[in-house]
Amino acid sequence: MMFPNLFSPLKLGTVEVKNRISFQPHLTNLAVGNLPSERQMYYWGERAKGGAGLVITEEMSVHPTDMAYEKLIDVYHAEVIPGFKKITDYVHQFDGKIFAQLNHNGQQGDGSISRLPVWAPSPMPDVLFRETPKEMEHEDIEEVARYFARSAIHVREGGFDGIELQFGHSSLARQFLSPLTNFRGDEYGGSLENRMRAPLKFISAVRKAVGNDYPLGIRMCADEMIPGGLDLGQVQEICARFEASGLIDFMDLSIATFYNLYLVEGSMHTPLGYTIPLAAGVRERVKIPVFCTGRINDPVMAEKVLANGQADMIGMCRALICDPFLPRKAQEGRMDDIRYCIACNQGCIGRIGMNKLLGCVQNPAVGREKEWGEGTLTRANTRKKVTIVGGGPGGLWAAKMAGRRGHSVTLYDKNEALGGQVLTAMKGAGRDEFGVIIRNEKEQVHKAGVTVKLGVEVTAEQLLAEKPDVVVVATGSRPKEQPVGGADGPSVYNVWQVLDGKTELGEKVCLIDYDGHHRASATAEFLANQGKTVHVITSSLFVGAELGPTQDLYLTRQRLLQKGVTFTPDIAVMEVAGETGAKTVKGFNVYSNQWDEWGPFDAIVLAMGQKVDDSLYHSLKGKVGELYRIGDCVAPRKADMAIWEGHRIGREI
Ligand SMILES: Cc1cc2nc3c(=O)[nH]c(=O)nc-3n(C[C@H](O)[C@H](O)[C@H](O)COP(=O)(O)O)c2cc1C
Ligand code: SF4
DSSP states (O other), X not given: OOOTTTTSOEEETTXXXXXXXXXXXXXXXXXXXXXOOHHHHHHHHHHHHTTOSEEEEEEEEOSTTOOSSTTOOBTTSTTHXXXXXXXXXXXXXXXXXXXXXXXXXXXXXXXXXXXXXXXXXXXXXXXXXOOOOEEOOHHHHHHHXXXXXXXXXXXXXXXXXXXXXXXXXXXXXXXHHOTTTOOOOSTTSSSHHHHTHHHHHHXXXXXXXXXXXXXXXXXXXXXXXXXXXXXXXXXXXXXHHHHHTTXXXXXXXXXXXXXXXXXXXXXXXXXXXXXXXHHHHHHHHOSSOEEEESSOOOHHHHHHHHHTTSOSEEEESHHHHHOTTHHHHHHTTOGGGOOOOOOOOTTTHHHHTXXXXXXXXXXXXXXXXXXXXXXOOOOOSSOOEEEEEXXXXXXXXXXXXXXXXXOEEEEEESSSSSOTTHHHHTTSTTOGGGGHHHXXXXXXXXXXXXXXXXXXXXXXXXXXXXXXXXXXXXOOEEXXXXXXXXXXXXXXXXXXXXXXXXXXXXXEEEEEESSOSHHHXXXXXXXXXXXXXXXXXXXXXXXXXXXXXXTOHHHHHHHXXXXXXXXXXXXXXXXXXXXXXXXXXXXXETTTOOEEEEEEESEEEEEOOEEEOOHHHHHHTTTSSEEEEOGGGTSOOOHHHHHHHHHHHHHHO
8 A cells, every 4th residue: 555644544533534634624605595505515525435534614604793705604504404414424425524614704704795793802804804893792702602502513413523613714713812813801812811711612612512422623723924923832832722621632723814815725836735844843732633734735745744743634625626536546556647736726715715616727527526526427429530739728628538438539739748838837937836737637638548649730631631520629829919019129029938938138127917917927037037137017006916816916926026026017008119228118007197118128028918829720610510619719818718618628529
């Protein structure tokens, strides 16, 4: 067995979990009418089917004053029980255990949905929600404790195997524990003993409600990572005291707060396994099982953490959103089949943060497991000859899905390697992990029996001569040639040319950012890393305007500033002009309408949009029985849409 520790059982209170992999709590937005839904049943069930020993649900709201997100489950209503029973029965079919996470978000919410004031230890607005809460009175604290207890009874009656109380990054309990958010002068504030009083009340109420034989744990923030906040030393002490209460069976750990959300779901710029030392630190102080979570996306790393005694349970959230079957594949030694999460945050937290349904760039089946999950792919009735042109993410997915359905598939790409635009995008500073989305699929395309022809720029005539039944055009997009006046002048380049090393830039470079995403900022950083003096002019309020939801904004801007990159926001760029070494940019401020000119620069780099590469599609139109186009050659977007469309077409043809 490759992973003896990972696939050994663990007791959490009275329950034995078959292995050390926990699908960690996360919002899905899949609830309907604030009740558990069938979609959630299939969503969580898929991860149990894929081999996770434990599934922990998303946070569920224990009190009406906590409606931070519109689609939370209101667990304090008894109406949740029938839906819970369906979910827990389904998960149990796969020999998995399922715990419910209970939460009150405290100040980390607002009253716009509930139409009630938010409650918190002190009347201090949260940094994201910015609403001043009501300072909780003693009876409010008692009421929340009662609601925790009542919610716990619904969970137990709904067939869950245990409960986790969210005392971590986004919780009322953390706000009581932390000197950052608790300024009370009564017995709930001040000393550590006082700050622990309300959280201990919540635990005691739940323990009393569910009895001593029922698994109960807490999720703790292992380190708030802010000066003046809780650090590991203080959290070790808190954990030891919680354990000493004798009321809890396990300690699940997260990290950070809404002040530094980029650490809660660390993106690809954050090292793999970034919280391991914190888990190890807590484990030194307590005897109950400790969970470690944070970019552990690989069974090899997971096994090491367990073997080193740094944690007892491995929490995987995004790794199993991306590949629900990672545990089973690891157990069977099918490491090449694992679809590794790349921490791009675009489909998961990036969508949840915008109040959309949970998704994943690399897994179109997220939230649609009933229709698209494991076992739903059927063989095609007729084996067709399918030609796919373009081996970027969309083409690869179309080829894989069509091949798996038994079609005879040929995939062409003009380059010598599969990957399309990803091969260039991954050269941006810190973006190399983006390339994993291609590595993940290459082997699958091969296993699906697809014939891959590289280095062939196939023409319409050649294709038609092969008499395919179906052609899928996935030829992508390329940077616009003339997005602004003067773009055809000397020393003006696009980001692709820069990242592919096809430029002579000189020292002083101006990058024009109409993108707001990594295409612009990762290129600016790529240039700064080469020691160039980089100035970015953007039409947005700030550089990186699209990076907030993916948790990349803070660190990207921090790195750019540390590397000397300067910014001018709010500019509509109308012209680039001048000779090499004396390039200028002309434009006007979108608010004041005042014209200005910037320069001189040695070169200008444009991140000003893409245009479709659709000539092959138009030459084939009307000449092939079934002709489709997917991804950027329809309209330039991002990899998630190319994969979505490739997946869908591969299922349908
Ligand atoms: C979309 C999304 C929603 C989340 N919601 C919750 C939540 O409801 N409760 C919670 O304790 N953690 C939540 N988290 C944090 C995760 O449980 C986990 O700590 C974090 O994603 C880091 O783990 P990973 O690197 O394995 O993804 C959420 C994470 C994501 C990606
Ligand atoms: S969207 Fe990106 S970060 Fe989120 S689960 Fe999928 S691959 Fe991982």
